[in-house]
Amino acid sequence: MAPKATITVNGVRFETEADRLLLHALRDFGIEVPTLCHDERLTPYGxxxxxxxxRKDGRPGLVTTCSTPVVDGMVIETDTAEVIEARRAQLQLIVLNHRMECPVCTRRGDCRLQDLIYEYGTPEAALPFDLVRRPMDLASPIITRDPEKCIVCGRCVRLCDEVQGIAAIGLEGRGLDVHVGTFLERPLDCEFCGQCVNACPVAALSARPYETHVPAWLRASATTTCSLCSCGCQVRVETYEGELERVSADSILEPSQGNLCVKGWLGWDLLSSEERITVPLIRTNGKLVPATWDEAITAVVGKFRESRGRTAAIATPRLTNEDAYLVQRLMRQALGSPHVAMGPTGGLAALCDGLAPVAGAPRSTGSMQDIDTADVVLVLRGDPTRTHPLVKTGLVQSIKKREQKLVLAHAVSGGLERHAEHFLPLHPGTEDVLALGLARLVLEHDPARARACEASGATGFAEWRESLEPYSLARVADVCGLEPLRIEAVATRLIQARAPLGIVVCGTGIPGDEVRASAALFWLMTVLEAGNRTGRVIVLGEKFNLQGGLDMGLDPRFLPAYEPAGDGGRPGRVRVVEVAYVEAAGAAVPRVLIADHPSHELCAGLQERALGLGAGDVL
Structure with missing residues (x-):
């Protein structure tokens, strides 16, 4: 438990934790302190x-709360005339090179600098220097860069380095010529994540798709969950009269903590796509014809009555938990059909056929929060930079702040390679062989781990250990296309780990068997834990709520909460391969319900394929 410290603030004594930032302590006491350069994701800057x-005790004088730790016995004044005047003078220097056009600025009402000017005031004529003229940069189709509005807070520069791990930009020049740019004006080495834009407290960086003249006080704001990948980032969506105005990250909520990838930031043009289906469609004389909701529901209910027990549902992994539960309940209870499944998506097989048999349930045994506590992370089958950017961001932050060690086993180099202690460019599809080979090396170097796992009663451990016999170092190196010394070095690092974590990247088009890879990685992590706890493995699913769908029983093998569905009354099952492949053994004329939101083209393709397999109707 952290030691306590007692400090006096404006004549009132408070108790808080020692060594925490004074800024955080003051805010906990209900005292708001203005900041421009501070960002909770970054190291103190001041x-x-x-x-x-x-500060009145010790060495009296003005101190920056964002970089000063709490010390027992501190005496602090936050609202004296000296403090207010110092902030006002600093604000004058900040706006010296900031083009003031608040009434027409795209950030009006949503600008921290504007808020502070209203609060403290600053006479623009106090410092008669000319504005350093710099042209607006419109080279990017996405980002507008306006150097004349830059207040040189450094948030974009520091975030690019500390959070994204790229350091593509820096503060160049000196004095009035200081500006954000690349070293020696070299080409930009950038991932184009957009984090710098979201970090900017003013309008020096802005997203062109979100440049709006609707002031912040007229926009409705709501926090929701990004529905693209499975990271579950919390985003703040701003709308005006039903139109999307801006999407940004919520700086407080887990797991994103203010971070957002370019997909979650700008990938919402589908909301206004002309191909989006906005009304029910009924196939009449071979063509899809718009219908009212009453007509569509009546038609569906009629088909359901005709085919009770011979109806299959294929639902999207992007349903909410509530909708997923209702879909499976509709099929199992109302229609008496066990044929319910999710559409094809990376990670489904890894959870149901990979982890469920060895871990007891079709869910990851690790969480996103484990990335913050693990000291060694082994990533298999892909680079999260491409598939799950928030995971990559979390790994980079842990590597930089806590010296976390990363082992990346992937056939293709990517953004994480530069941060990995060990990068293993193995042959595609051999990740399970590598994991099993590493497990054998660990057990050979430390037999006590095997005895600990056996003593803990790990189900199936003895049989699994016997299966490691073929995975010698020489064979694993040959199959994976790696040097034996590199594999041994990774095994040594894993043996030294105190809190290991495994990550399996899943997605359409990734070669190899995600089932074998996830099961092998689980056993490797369990061996490393030496029976102290279950091995921690995160399966990075492709679609937004894959895990929630399984939790709610949206699978023919499981009821809600992973109760086995059983074989009774289940002559056949819905099986999904590629886009939609329906196998309904025992159904004379199967009918298919597609619970998804596909495009017109996908609807036609699903219907053609299902009818070709003998389905009577596609609803």
Whole structure:
């Protein structure tokens, strides 16, 4: 438990934890301190000097709360005339090179600098220097860069380095010529994640798709979950009269904590796509014809009555938990059909056929929060930079802040390679062989782990250990196309791990068997834990709510909460391969219900394929 410290703030004594930032302590006491350069994701900077307070004990004077730790016995004043005047003077220096056009700025009402100017005031004529003219940069189709509005807070620069691990930009020049740019004006080495734009407190960086003249006070705001990949980032969506105005990250909520990838930031043009289906469609004389909801529901109910027990449902993994539960309940209870499944998606087989038999349930045994506590992370089958950017961001932050060690086993180099202690460019599809070979090496070097796993009663461990016999170092190196010394070095690092974590990247088009890879990685992590706890493995599913769908029983093998569905009354099952392949053994004329939101073209393709397999109707 952290030691306590007692400090006096504006004449009132408070108790807090020692060594935490003074800024955080003051905010916990209900005292708001202004900041411009501070970002909770970044290391203390103290650049804007807006957060100064007066310290009366020890070495008296003005101190920056964002970089000053709490010390027992501190005496702080936050609202004296000296403090207010210091903040006002600093604000004058900040706006010296900031083009003031608040009434027509795209950030009006949503600009921290504007808020501080209203609060403290600053006479624009106090410092008679000319604005350093810099042209607006419109080279990017996505990002507008306006150097004349840059307040040199450094948030974009530091976030690119500390959070994204790229360091594509920096503060160049000196004095009035300081500006954000690349080293020696070299070409930009950028991932185009958009994090710098979201970090900017003013309009020096802005997203062109979200440049709006609707002020912030007229926009409705709501927090929701990004529905693209399976990271579950919390985003703040702003709308005006039903139109999307802006999407940004919520800086408080887990797991994103203010971070957002380019897909979650800008990937919402589908909301206004002309191909989006907005009304029910009924196939009449071979053509899909728009219908009212009453007509569509009546038609579906009629087909359901005709085919009770011979109806199959294929649902999207992007349903909410509530909708997923209702779909399986509709099929199993109302229609008496066990034929319910999710559409094809990366990670489904890894959870149901890979982890469920060895871990007891079709769910990851690790969580996103484990990335923050693991000291060694082994990533198989892909680079999260491409598939799950938030996971990559979490790994980079842990590597930089806690010196976490990363082992990346993937056939193709990517953004994480530069941060990995060990990068293993193995042959595609051999990840399970590598994991089993590493497990054998660990057990050979430390036999006590095997005895600990046996003593813990790990189900199936003895049989699994016997299956490792063929996975010698020489054979694994040959199959994977790696040097034996590199594999041994990774095994040594894993043996030294105190809190290991495994990650399996899943997605359409990734070669190899995700089932074997996830099961092998689970056993490897269990061996490394030496029976102390279940091995921690995260399966990175492709679609938004794959895990929630399984939790709610949206699978023919499981009821809600992973109760086995059993074989009774289940002559056949829905099986999904590629886009939609329906096998309904025992159904004379199967009918298919597609619970998804596909395009017109996908609807036609699903119907053609299902009818070709003997389905009577596709609803």
């Amino acid at each position: 650049g804007c000097r807006m957060c100064v307070v007066s």
